[in-house]
Amino acid sequence: MSVEVGEKVIGKVTGVKPFGAFVELPGGKSGLVHISEVANKFVEDINEHLKVNDEVEVKVLSIGDDGKISLSIKQAQKPKRERREKKEQSPEDFEKKLSMFLKDSEERMSTIKRQAESRRGGKGR
Structure with missing residues (x-):
């Protein structure tokens, strides 16, 4: 053979x-x-x-x-299914995640700005 x-x-x-x-x-x-x-x-x-x-x-x-x-030997092994079968993401899912990220980011930035202003003594000074 x-x-x-x-x-x-x-x-x-x-x-x-x-x-x-x-x-x-x-x-x-x-x-x-x-x-x-x-x-x-x-x-x-x-x-x-x-x-x-x-x-x-x-x-x-x-x-x-x-x-x-x-x-x-490694090429004779079957690839792991988890790597091959990636979950498809719909555009709606992406938009939802992006929106949540932006909202969270804006909240964090406003908190940081407020803390920085309070350390400097406020806006009026």
């Missing part, structure tokens, strides 16, 4: 190095998951995420002319 760019497959970690992990793919080929493609957050120590013989789902990023296969 040969792998193709963009394909997601299950592989087995065969080696872990400071720069990434080697993963055996179906068909006997192996590829490298660079440390930057292990997780969606910064990975300082790859050993905290992967161990030899772990089964992982990987996405094939590229296959070089020399046969080297570049893989990604």
